[in-house]
Amino acid sequence: MSVRFVIDPLEFVKNAGNRHDKIPLDELARLHDLLFDREGEIIYHITGRLDQNEKPGLHLRINGKIHLNCQRCLDKLVHTVDLETFLLLAKDEFELDQADDDDNVDAILATPELDILGLIEEEVILSLSISSRHAEGECSTLKLKPTDNNPDDSPKSAHPFAALAALKKAN
Ligand SMILES: [Zn+2]
Structure with missing residues (x-):
């Protein structure tokens, strides 16, 4: 069973839409490269509402x-x-450009079929620090392998986070 969840965001706001659900990590394919394993789940709560300027948006x-x-x-x-x-839900590219000029506002284009799980996946990916590591002294040093006698450990094998960092730079 797929947990895909697609809405018309402007209708969702008009109807004061509200949804609370969880997503197994198995469903978030774009996140998999960044994960150690796929245990766990993401819980989300989305509501459609107007901001202080009466503009529609998704919380x-x-x-x-x-x-x-x-x-x-x-x-x-x-x-x-x-x-x-x-x-903030931008009705067209012009509104989106305007919102992008304002550092205090995050906006997305209000496409009639907005994939909410894709949106959540993106928010999670963007929030991940590109230098995630254990606190000082909490690494499992037993697992540290010397790289000089490991032929499989080619220097050109990019770590997933390097790919993410490159992606962020491209934007
Ligand atoms: Zn560590």
């Missing part, structure tokens, strides 16, 4: 625990996701 809360790779020892790093954001 989003995202919580959960996910397992990342520590950048130092490459072992499991438990990461708590705790995000809250308000996304």
